[in-house]
Amino acid sequence: MAMRYLRFYKEKSMYYQMQEGYLTLGEGDWQDNSVTMLAANHVPAKGANLVVTRESLPVGLSLADYLLNQKSTLARELPGFRILFEGPETIDGLPAHFLEFTWDNQGHAMHQMILMIVNNSRALNLTAT
Incomplete structure (x- = not known):
């Protein structure tokens, strides 16, 4: 191989x-701008999923700027958006940021976590629901 x-x-x-x-x-x-979704179909994790997205970033956009854009988008698009925890991370030597939050999906509380990793001008987001 x-x-x-x-x-x-x-x-x-x-x-x-x-x-x-x-x-x-x-x-x-x-460019790999794919989206991958893995869904749990077994008890007790049934309904949980992991979505992996990849995207190109404008040249020179820092992780801090990307994070501000992402949080602004989440706050604007998700009713009742509330951050529970967030903090910087390092994944395999690359800068990353962890974000845990809740929001209201038509009366159902949603709990999600996103790990954002930036490598040069590419972002890799892992979102667990």
């Missing part, structure tokens, strides 16, 4: 792996 990866790398193609297999995308400026 490593040999294949090196071959794809030398060809300047994007090698994208997922649970079901992999894709080899032709030469070009491919």
Whole structure:
């Protein structure tokens, strides 16, 4: 598998792996802006899920600026948004931030946690509900 990866790398193609297999995308400026959702279908965790999102950030946008934008969006879009805990983290040497909050979803209390990791001009968000 490593040999294949090196071959794809030398060809300047994007090698994208997922649970079901992999894709080899032709030469070009491919960006992974995918969303992955994992849902628990077993007791006692039934209904819990983990959503992983990836996005490109404007050049020079810091984690602090990204965090302010994210919190502003959450406060604007989620009724009853209330932060329970937040704090800086470091994940594999990269700057990150943990945010735990609640909000009201049509009379149902929602409890979520987001781990935001920024690497250069890319953000990786892991959201647990």
